[in-house]
Amino acid sequence: MTYQEEFAQRFGEAVSFDPQILRSYDHDLGEMPRPLLAMIRHRPDVVVVARSAGDTADALRLAGKHGLPVTPRAQASSGYGGAIPCRGGLVLDLCNCNRVLSVDAANATVDVEPGVVWEDLSRALAPHGLGNRVCPTSAPSSTVGGWFAMGGVGIGSLRYGTIRDNVLEIDVAGLDGAVRTFRGEAMEPYSQTCGSLGVVTRLRLACRKAETLLPLAARMPDAPAAVRFLELLEAWPDVYSASLQSAGYCAMRAAAEGHAPALASGFLVSFATTAKETATAEATRLAALCGGALLDDAVAEAEWNGRYYPMRIRKVGPSALVGEYLVPMQGFPAAHAALTAALKRDALGVEAFGVRGGGLAVLVYILDDARALLYPLRMAKAMLPMRLAARFGGRPYATGMWFSALAGEVFGPDKLALVRRLKAQLDARGLLNPGKLSGPGLPLAPFVSLSRCILAGTACLGPLAALLPSKPRRTS
């Protein structure tokens, strides 16, 4: 029996070989140049819509039997290429594995399938008096399993750390069709590796007790003051989440949303605390200590209510180059200054989330137009923030496919060694999401990593790209 026949027999209407359907699975949120995509087999040969752990395990078993590469995919709401195939094969769509399996209110934990959407989970937890500890800014669509597989920080990370810090237990299906349970340190290799070692079929998450949150916002005169303020917020136990935005980002948001910018210079720090009577007074005191001041309630509410809409700025793009990196808070002012100097011809928007332990996850936006002739060249600018931040203790945010050559920096050497050892044990044929640990090879030189080529190419072209300003095409 061919793999097509066997998949059709097992999955019926939940499998498709239709080219029109396959085409929907050959990209993610990123806008990569077509010549780059042409170097890999980014279109799958078959898609299976899994609806249970059993479906996932069976699909993996059949893929293993037929030697078919498997790319697990949920909402594909990141731009790192982690959910894009590089050798065709099977895409395993996990969005319909979306049940909240059980809530343990007494222990504040929840068991979910990987395709559960963060915002849906929040709604499901509310009747139990619980809430998500952390969630991405893409919470209305992104999934629990997807964020764990990519590794991430976001809303709530100032208090609770990364997604990995808040996952207590996982089930993982392998190519043999077996599902195994991991806890504690044993889970580590499965985080950030995009399903290269197996596909997560269940996660147990720690939850927080739901409390009414009070959104607040402060104006800070410069990056050192903003960082100082974030440090004070981290030390204040009532603060749940905090992020900063540069005046440039506020201007982009304002242009997209059709209102006046919240501030003209410096940084805006948006944060949420438990709604105690003393919160505003304490926030005012801390802001003043840093040379800043609280902004009015309307600004604070607008920022908090708009926390899931960072990409609204594309309305005035219509595209955006996005650079992303993690940096110690103390390193951010210098990294930001270096970037501003390097890209002085561009308007930059910066948004950064505080991470427990004095870290910042920084997003740098440069508005552009992906249809423009020089866009592929200007894309090299998206790598500059990460490169410059490395001088100040920064490191890449994630790997996916495009940055898989940076796995050592993202994972650290010990984890990388462990992951490689497990990969050799569990998936010697390299079928589980190939190309996500060491990068896909070039078509005519498979021993040369495409990811390394991207890194080398952008390093060479970066200075030239920096001379080409990315101007917004229109304003709202």
Place this chain on the structure above:
Amino acid sequence: MSTQAFSPVAPDRFPASELAEAVASCARCGFCKVACPTFPFGGGFETFSPRAKVYFLKDYFEGRDVLTPEWVDRLYRCTTCERCQAVCQTAIPLVPLWEAVRADVVARGLGPMPAHKKLRALAEAHGNPYGEPADKQSQWLLPEHKPVEAADILVFGGCTASYRMPSMLQTGVTILTRLAIPYAYAGGLENCCASPLLRTGQLDVAGELIGRNLDLFARTGARTIVTPCGGCSKTLKHDYPQWARKLGKPFDVTVRHFSEVYADLLRQGRIRPSVPVEATVTFHDPCHVGRSQGLFDEPREILAAIPGVKLVEMPRCRESSRCCGAGGGVKANYPEMAAAIAKDRLEEAVATGADTLVTMCPFCQGSFSQAIKETDASIGLCGLEELLLASLPEAR
């Protein structure tokens, strides 16, 4: 965003370049996919999501893909509920986009879908998509209803209310009658507002019907048109002004959904609900009244004014309300999908523990009536105005 900002299928409103610019700003975040009521009925395949449709349209506009019959079918699997554009990160006017593409599909002879062609044939022959004779249009009028020849207010019944689900229309007119508010009614002369034809891209016949209605409105001299139908009120408010300009006909009137009229009467103290109506209700926001027209507060204001009524909201309400499945030509061509969407929404209503599901659009009422019958759900169904009327003291 609602279509208040981007009037749908306005002729010449969306040149190709503007559509291309809109799809280029798609962030591919997938918020629309999660929000879409029809996406789950595509087998769970990404290709049926609004996000995938936008991705396809980007390639199509740039000449890298072609409209296949399968893509045409997918583009018609949309109730135009506006939930996708309400959550869109980059505020793409998605419903006008779908409708403009459907018009393009029809212009190229690739659409509409079979059931929509029947709607067109019936509307062309009878002036309404149900194929009913004009003399049945005013069958809902009660003996106590006294429309006058000419008045500031013209009641526009709409096809679904007039021929299929008359209770909201009937009750609304009873309230006007009881308050001695003069109203005109052009029963037998009304044409379909053209909403089903506009939503399915059949602009030529839509233009004919709109033209006839514009002439009728001008003849009556009415200054305000009142209708109980979500589809009619959205179309009259947002499409007619642009079509009037295109057709060179006058349209100097204010359009109001009946709920706006009741809310005004309440605020003016002209109606005072005083008879207790003991009911625990949940309210379904019709898409074309809520998201399209921004009428979220008015129905709640009315419910709050009725003594004895306790409102229990569904988790997805107001801007987040789920669709009943009837709009955009879906109920006509994909009746099973429409019925399943209505049942999903009905489940949400039942889960609130309310004894009555209240809405204010005859399309929604039709969908839920069928869903209740098919599922034997233990919940009642009524129009907002029926509760309001029950709470008004009898005229002396």
